[in-house]
Amino acid sequence: MTMKPFLALCLASTALAGAAHADGVSYGPRPFYLIERMEDGPLKDKLASCTEQAPARSSFSVGHRGAPLQFPEHTVESNMAAARMGAGILECDVTFTKDKQLVCRHAQNDLHTTTNILATDLGAKCTQVFVPANGDTRAQAECRTSDITLAEFRTLTGKMDAANASATTVAEYLDGTAGWRTDLYSVQKGTLMTHAESIALFDSLGADFTPELKAPSVEMPFDGFSYQDYAQKMIDEYKAAGIAPDRVWPQSFDLEIVKYWVDNEPEFGKQAVYLMDEYDTEGYSPMDPATWPNTMEELKAMGVNYIAPPMWMLLTLDEADNMVASELALAAQEAGLGIITWTLERSGPLTTGGGWYFQSVKDATDTDGDYFTILHALREEAGVVGVFSDWPATVTFYANCMGID
CATH class of the missing domain: 3.20.20.190 (Phosphatidylinositol (PI) phosphodiesterase)
Known part of the structure; x- marks a missing residue:
C-alpha cells in the first residue's frame, strides 16, 4: 500500500x-x-x-x-x-x-471459570469444590448453575472465561485470562x-x-x-x-x-x-x-x-x-x-x-x-x-x- x-x-x-x-x-x-x-x-x-x-x-x-x-x-x-x-x-x-x-x-457447569463463585460462600455448594494443584495434579473445581438457586445466581459476578490449572489458591485459579484477551472490562461487576x-x-x-x-x-x-x-x-x-x-x-x-x-x-x-x-x-x-x-x-x-x-x-x-x-x-x-x-x-x-x-x-x-x-x-x-x-x-x-x- x-x-x-x-x-x-x-x-x-x-x-x-x-x-x-x-x-x-x-x-x-x-x-x-x-x-x-x-x-x-x-x-x-x-x-x-x-x-x-x-x-x-x-x-x-x-x-x-x-x-x-x-x-x-x-x-x-x-x-x-x-x-x-x-x-x-x-x-x-x-x-x-x-x-x-x-x-x-455457556454450560451448566462453567460457573467456576466464568464467575466469581469460588471466591464466595457459594463455592461450598459446588459439585466439586476448589482443590489446589499439587505436583503434577492440576487444580480442580466444577460449579453448576443447578448447584444454586436463581436468587443465589443473581449474587454472582461475571468474569472472563478462564482458569489457571496450576493454581494453589482460589485467587490464582480465577486469574487465568489469556494474554490476547483482557480483564480490563471485568474489573467491575459483570x-x-x-x-x-x-x-x-x-x-x-x-x-x-x-x-x-x-x-x-x-x-x-x-x-x-x-x-x-x-x-x-x-x-x-x-x-x-x-x-x-x-x-x-x-x-x-x-x-x-x-x-x-x-x-x-x-x-x-x-x-x-x-x-x-x-x-x-x-x-x-x-x-x-x-x-x-x-x-x-x-x-x-x-x-x-x-x-x-x-x-x-x-x-x-x-x-x-x-x-x-x-x-x-x-x-x-x-x-x-x-x-x-x-x-x-x-x-x-x-x-x-x-x-x-x-x-x-x-x-x-x-x-x-x-x-x-x-x-x-x-x-x-x-x-x-x-x-x-x-x-x-x-x-x-x-x-x-x-x-x-
Whole structure:
C-alpha cells in the first residue's frame, strides 16, 4: 500500500473509531487494524474503500455470547458492547438453576471459570469444590448453575472465561485470562442475566435472538424437569415476551431437540438451528459424505432449515492454497439449507494458524488480517448467511461493506 492510501486509512480509522451511526452502531478501531494487516489484493482494496461508510446493524453479524474477546461472556455489558458493534442477532446460551429457572451461561457447569463463585460462600455448594494443584495434579473445581438457586445466581459476578490449572489458591485459579484477551472490562461487576432478562435486553437494543439450549450436566429428568420441558420452557419465554417467531433462531447440538421444536413449535422450528458436532465422531470428515451421520438432504427432510458447523468444516484449501468450500458446504447449499458458522476471533491471533477453529485453512493464515480473508471465503465460497464472532464489529464492517443486511 502506498503512503497516501495508508494515511487515508489511518485518518478514517481515527475518525470512525469513536463515531457512531444514528442507531448507535460504531466499529471501533479493530476492523481498520485488520485491514492494514491484510496482504495487498482486491479484497483489501475493497475493504479499504469502505472505511468511510456509515456503520449499520446487520443480521449477518451474530454476537457470540456478546463480545467476549474483551467482555465477560453472557453479561449485560458484553451484549451491550456487541449491539453497539452492530450485531443484529445476540446469543443467550440457556441452562437452568437448582430451582429450574433459565439463565444465560455457556454450560451448566462453567460457573467456576466464568464467575466469581469460588471466591464466595457459594463455592461450598459446588459439585466439586476448589482443590489446589499439587505436583503434577492440576487444580480442580466444577460449579453448576443447578448447584444454586436463581436468587443465589443473581449474587454472582461475571468474569472472563478462564482458569489457571496450576493454581494453589482460589485467587490464582480465577486469574487465568489469556494474554490476547483482557480483564480490563471485568474489573467491575459483570452483570449476569436470566434468559427472560436477555430477551428484554436484546429487544431493547434492537437485536434479534439466537438462544442455545445447552446439554444438561445433570441427569434428566431433574427433579421432575424433563429435557422436553426444558426445551419447551425456553420457547415459552419468547411467547410470554411477545416476540415474533421469525426473530428467533433457537439452537441445539442435539438433533432430537431441533426436531422437537420442528414438531411441537413449528413457527419457531422453521428457524431452528442444528449445531453440527459430527466432528466428535471417529473418522468424520467434512470432505467425505460417507462419514456423515446424516446427508444434507436427510436433514432437510427432517424439517431442519439451518445448520451451524464450526468454520473449519466449511472451508478447505485448493492446490494453490486458496480457501474454497468444503464438500459439506457444497452439499448444504445444494440441499437448500441456510448455513451459519462459529466462531470468528475466538481462539487468538492467526500468526500461528489460529487454533481449532481454523484448522482446515491454517496453512494459508499467517496474519490477523486473514480474519477478513476467512470471512470472505465463508460468505462467497461456503455461502454462509451468518457468522458468530467474539468481536462483532469485524463481521459488521464486512457486511456493511459488502451490502449484506
